[in-house]
Amino acid sequence: DPSDHATYMRLALDQAQESPPKPSNYRVGALIVDGNTGAILNRGYTLELEGNTHAEQCCLSKYASAHAVLEEQVGEMLPANTVLYTTMEPCNLRLSGNLPCVDRIIRTKGEDGKPRIRKVYIGVKEPEKFVGDNQGRKKLEENGIEVVHVTGFEEDILRVATAGHEK
Numbered sequence: 001d002p003s004d005h006a007t008y009m010r011l012a013l014d015q016a017q018e019s020p021p022k023p024s025n026y027r028v029g030a031l032i033v034d035g036n037t038g039a040i041l042n043r044g045y046t047l048e049l050e051g052n053t054h055a056e057q058c059c060l061s062k063y064a065s066a067h068a069v070l071e072e073q074v075g076e077m078l079p080a081n082t083v084l085y086t087t088m089e090p091c092n093l094r095l096s097g098n099l100p101c102v103d104r105i106i107r108t109k110g111e112d113g114k115p116r117i118r119k120v121y122i123g124v125k126e127p128e129k130f131v132g133d134n135q136g137r138k139k140l141e142e143n144g145i146e147v148v149h150v151t152g153f154e155e156d157i158l159r160v161a162t163a164g165h166e167k
């Protein structure tokens with residue numbers, strides 16, 4: 001059911017639990033869902049794919065591979081109304097210098113030049129520990145992508161996200 005946001009966020013949190021703890025990032029989980037049918041298109045977690053990968057990046061990269069295109073072309077293969085659930089707000093700056101997930105989300109453009117990912121549901125805003133105030137939400141909204149905070153999971157999400165940080 002495409003409106004059952006809590007269920008999808010819970011599944012994204014399940015993904016985050018799979019991520020190997022690391023002091024220099026957060027353990028995040030994400031799903032991409034068909035906004036019309038509610039079908040789960042793919043899921044992922046931080047560091048699932050080799051390299052210093054983010055949860056949202058893994059979702060898009062896995063979906064692209066499953067459809068025999070490169071991640072930068074994934075927009076062509078996504079349903080026109082795709083939504084992303086991520087336990088943490090997509091990054092807009094990464095200390096590693098890798099391409100931020102906000103840019104990966106915005107470039108999922110179809111022929112009409114609009115992002116196929118129409119909505120991003122987040123469990124928490126990114127804490128300020130690594131990059132100060134994350135401008136991810138604002139940049140997504142500036143590109144016509146709606147950002148919705150699914151409440152109720154903040155404590156669990158942050159406990160999982162920071163499990164690799166020294167106490």
Ligand SMILES: Nc1nc(=O)c(N)c(NC[C@H](O)[C@H](O)[C@H](O)COP(=O)(O)O)[nH]1
Nearest residue numbers: 025026028046054055089090094095096
């Ligand atoms: N939304 C989100 N999904 C993730 O999978 C993940 N790991 C982060 N984490 C955000 C944090 O700001 C960056 O992890 C640090 O800035 C270090 O950057 P790298 O991850 O090494 O590129 N945020």
Ligand SMILES: [Zn+2]
Nearest residue numbers: 054091100101
């Ligand atoms: Zn990211």
